[in-house]
Amino acid sequence: MMRQIILFTRKYPYGFHETFLAAELEYLAEKFDRILIVPNQSAPDMRDVSKNVMVDTRLTLKEMGKFRYIVKAIFTISFNLFFKEISQHSKYFLSPKALWRILMNLEEASRVQRYLNRLKRKCELESGGTILYTYWLGGQSLGVSLFKEKNPDQLFVSRVHRGDLYEESHQLPYLPFRKEIYHNIDKVFLISQDGFDYLQTKFPEMQIPAEIARLGVPDPGFTAVASADGVLRIVSCSTLKDIKRVDLLIAGLSEFSRLYPDQSVEWNHLGSGPLHEHLVQLAGEILDESINWCFHGQMPQEQVIGFYRKNPIDLLINVSSSEGIPVSIMEAQSCGIPVIATAVGGTPEIVNNHNGILLPADPSPVEIAQAIQSINLALDLKKNNSKKQWEEIYHARDNYQRFVNSLYSLFD
Secondary structure, three states: OOOEEEEEEOOOOEOOOOOOHHHHHHHHHHHOOEEEEEEOOOOOOEOOOOOOEEEOOOOOOOOOOHHHHHHHHHHHOOHHHHHHHHHHOHHHOOOHHHHHHHHHHHHHHHHHHHHHHHHHHOOOOOOOOEEEEEOOOOHHHHHHHHHHHHOOOOEEEEEEOOOOOOHHHOOOOOOOOHHHHHHHOOEEEEOOHHHHHHHHHHOOOOOOOEEEOOOOEOOOOOOOOOOOOOOEEEEEEOOOOHHHOHHHHHHHHHHHHHHOOOOOEEEEEEEOOOOHHHHHHHHHHHOOOOEEEEEOEOOOHHHHHHHHHHOOOOEEEEOOOOOOOOHHHHHHHHOOOOEEEEOOOOHHHOOOOOOEEEEOOOOOHHHHHHHHHHHHOOHHHHHHHHHHHHHHHOEHHHHHHHHHHHHHHOOO
């Protein structure tokens, strides 16, 4: 019997997002006969995929205005499901943001459900040989759950990361249809112990089949070179959104130059986002001449690793207010780069005072500056321990082989 996975993504293999999925796909493609990727959206650029990995764009969402979204959702949703969700979360009934999330999840779910029904009619779902896998827990997962409700023999799994797990990471702490999804799922794969504990605490009344399946990055084949000219070279790698708090990092760098005026610093930020112009202006206003800085814009994963290969890098900093476990930290550690990061989400599972500095969840600029100096005084030791942390816990080879074997065991 052919064994296949139908993998629902946001955009992958299109665009810059979810690029870390590429490493996992290599191991999935080795074990399974076929991988069918079904993205929710497309973009102009498509990444290369293995010969037994195919992409089906029939589900990709075309650009449309919000009004058309709502109208489409109203005519495709189950009204019983809609009102059940509203009744269970009545305190959000008057929140336009909550209603919008409900409608978007239902609209997305309806497309997935129709898509799977079409595959079933055309006999494109291998009976007992297909795993439906959603990379994020959201509207696509709800659609698969609704399909499984009428097809109970179908296998359904999902990864869960950060924004699709921690309700408190959102300004409105509400994620719709979680119980409906978990009720029909065969396995939830959490990327951290913190996420696993959160899920069990959040839904104590449900016996959710869950397992920790950490992400990982492959061996880059090198260790980043430390600066040899007395300049401390710092990198940050993230989208430029409020949750990443790059403004706080800039304040920390400014404080560092005040406390340690004789230390020259070079700071490079890799990544872009809606706050780009604001943060460039802020850096120009408060960083003095002892800090050279540059915003490089969005980079695919291979270019990020290329940057670490070609340039001396002494330290990566992440001061996010919420995280799962950042792949950017795994990438840095695989290159032997020490990390300063905030103790949020699963970050304490990857950053500690042996391989870097773990800051409080809400550090002050002074605390950031002092942490930078502490790393600066012990660079060699931190670099060695950073590489060792990646080898022991976040090597793609080990983590994805275990994950693939766990998926395959569901057929037993």
